[in-house]
Amino acid sequence: MTGVALAEELLLLAYDDETGKATMPRISLDLGMAAAVLVELALAGRIAYADGSLAVIDPSPTGEPIADEVLVRIAADTPHTPSSWVQRLRHGLRDRILGDLCGRGVVRDVDETELGFIHVHRYPVVDASVEADSRRRLAEALAAGQLPDERTAALATLMAVLRMEPALGLTGEGARDAHRRLEEIAGVAGFSGTVGLDDSVVRPSVSLVVAALAQAVDAALGKREP
Template sequence: MTSIALAEELLLLAYDDQTGKATGSRIGLDLGMAAAVLVDLALKGRVAYVDGYLKVIDPTPIGDPIADAVLAKAAEDEPHTPAQWLQRLRHRLRTRVLEDLCARGVVRDVDETQQGYIHVHRYPTTDPAYEAEIRGRLAKALTTDGPTDERTAALATLLVATRMEPALRLPPEEAAQAHERLEQIAAGAGFSGSANLEDSIVRPSVALVVATLGRAITAALGAPKPA
């Protein structure tokens, strides 16, 4: 099984393997990736939602350079709300994640020049194993009724909150059912605010972080446009 940061999982789902171009909402992806960094820290027991703020409860690094830089900064800084953290983290985060993925050979940077002077970067997949593992976990979660692990449940919730469900590349006749199942996963994990955290399939501390970040993403994106 591959090991990859949650923000990287979102990015790989959003980028087309062949063209190397991002699909869907740019702001949605950036907000989702910012949230994903914080969720990874919550999953490792480093941050928690306390009295309306995300606070560091353990400053020990987790071994991911981006998450550890955020953790160190958060430990030194005053506490911020989930919405404030999303705005603080989303700028240039995508660039840093892409640079890390390129350095590890997961994607490659194709620098093209258009009109003689405009540089356009594409990031086609080089090593498909990472994304295959991600899509496999999501496919299992979508097609079974059993409990989902914390990490996959968090990823499913972020996909809904950021409106990235088209990245699943499901046929139209399966999209509605998949959306319903993703919302069921979020509710069962206590991520949607509709379940008692004591009944959550994940740790209440993690559920609180994901739920508050999900609401902050929804508020930042505003009401969805009519179909």
């Protein structure tokens, strides 16, 4: 597996490029990133969803450190539901991914002090090309009438569940239209559970994992107004 990890894409989209501050609630992003790591493993053909649990079907490393650590953890543990795994993985994940992005020069860590003693970290973007590719793919997916590739469709599904339209610079009716399109992408891809596996245009094994994780994150965050 090469390129930018799905959880990194999600995090970069959720942070303001200039201020380096998160534009969405911590719990939402943490759950979304945990789901994204698991989706990454499904896309790489390493895990599958069966009998209500996530299971390893191929233990070989992907080459992505965080994903590989999770893969080893799933293989060594007893079976757990997608809901359980996103809760287990979300703690500390944000700091780990931010640290990796800082180490690669994608963002920088700005350590500031408020009220004389409270340390606040901001992460403004240094290399905008990484996030630019994510935004380009999403913009094309929103504008096109056809389904994007599996990876972009999975990212769109997570963004729909997390209601991340404002991260795309959209508000009001534009944000509502984008949300409907993101949900449409998830549905046509078979990620929302509304399309039968025989009709899904992506691999059924991936559809099952993404659909289960999307439902898990949605349930954890509770019902929200569109």
